[in-house]
Amino acid sequence: MRHLMSPLDFSVEELDKLLSLAADIEKNPAKYAHKCDGKILATCFYEPSTRTRLSFESAMLRLGGQVLGFSEAGSSSAAKGESVSDTIRVISCYADICAIRHPKEGAPLVGSTKSLIPIINAGDGGHQHPTQTLTDLLTIKQKKGRLDNITIGLCGDLKFGRTVHSLIQALVRYSNVKFVLISPEELKLPSYIKEEVLDANKVSYKEVERMEDVMDSLDILYMTRIQKERFFNEEEYLRMKGFYILDEAKMKLAKEDMIVMHPLPRVNEISVNVDNDPRACYFDQAQYGVYVRMALILTLLEVEV
Numbered sequence: 001m002r003h004l005m006s007p008l009d010f011s012v013e014e015l016d017k018l019l020s021l022a023a024d025i026e027k028n029p030a031k032y033a034h035k036c037d038g039k040i041l042a043t044c045f046y047e048p049s050t051r052t053r054l055s056f057e058s059a060m061l062r063l064g065g066q067v068l069g070f071s072e073a074g075s076s077s078a079a080k081g082e083s084v085s086d087t088i089r090v091i092s093c094y095a096d097i098c099a100i101r102h103p104k105e106g107a108p109l110v111g112s113t114k115s116l117i118p119i120i121n122a123g124d125g126g127h128q129h130p131t132q133t134l135t136d137l138l139t140i141k142q143k144k145g146r147l148d149n150i151t152i153g154l155c156g157d158l159k160f161g162r163t164v165h166s167l168i169q170a171l172v173r174y175s176n177v178k179f180v181l182i183s184p185e186e187l188k189l190p191s192y193i194k195e196e197v198l199d200a201n202k203v204s205y206k207e208v209e210r211m212e213d214v215m216d217s218l219d220i221l222y223m224t225r226i227q228k229e230r231f232f233n234e235e236e237y238l239r240m241k242g243f244y245i246l247d248e249a250k251m252k253l254a255k256e257d258m259i260v261m262h263p264l265p266r267v268n269e270i271s272v273n274v275d276n277d278p279r280a281c282y283f284d285q286a287q288y289g290v291y292v293r294m295a296l297i298l299t300l301l302e303v304e305v
């Protein structure tokens with residue numbers, strides 16, 4: 001039995017297979033409509049979510065399976081003081097696979113240790129978000145046709161943004177990927193990721209504060225939200241909140257085939273006027289999230305395809 005805690009839990013070959021499966025699901029959804037008949041997915045969300053939880057549920061329903069779960073800690077026995085590992089141990093009697101999101105780093109991993117079913121980390125605090133990474137990889141592959149030879153700008157809250165942490169881990173395994181880290185001083189990428197992921201893999205990167213200075217060099221611009229809920233004080237958040245706003249004027253500085261990605265939700269870091277620019281991919285990205293999660297469920301449940 002396999003769990004998914006980090007994007008590194010799959011080899012590059014396994015990832016390739018999973019992304020190809022997701023692409024086939026997009027093209028031939030009917031072929032997969034009953035692959036999970038009789039199976040149940042549990043979604044245990046101790047933190048707010050729209051896309052991740054609902055795309056998981058949509059994925060299971062589109063495979064013919066069923067779903068159960070909770071969407072806030074207050075409506076689960078966590079409110080009575082139950083541990084995550086007890087909750088997950090019990091849920092593994094009710095479902096065949098479980099996606100869990102938790103504000104504490106490592107909570108899904110703890111949950112997986114006692115589980116009888118595959119556990120998927122659907123986001124743990126400011127740490128990792130591997131299924132968003134699968135979504136991001138599929139988006140890059142479909143839109144750019146490759147995962148190597150790219151220059152990607154990661155912009156915004158690189159300190160607390162778990163989607164960025166997981167995406168960097170996944171992308172260092174492809175050749176000639178250049179990272180441009182765009183953030184204010186206060187929200188720079190944590191040094192453990194620079195040392196253990198970028199430096200350890202001899203990947204070059206550059207850190208800048210102004211988006212305008214690097215815009216013309218990027219194949220992909222990955223925008224992120226300032227992670228309000230992980231700030232220690234409101235004042236600090238308010239100071240950072242409007243730091244980056246991607247608008248039409250800044251888009252004029254970019255390559256014609258650059259793509260703009262964002263895991264969503266956006267607050268104000270991308271002007272709505274950018275939405276109609278053909279380079280804006282963030283809503284397609286959300287759609288890809290369903291196909292990739294269908295492929296992930298099939299893979300972890302070892303369903304014959």
Ligand code: NCD
Nearest residue numbers: 051052123163225263264265
């Ligand atoms: C992200 C998350 O939860 O980390 N959202 C998502 O799953 N698409 C990004 C965010 O909340 O900013």
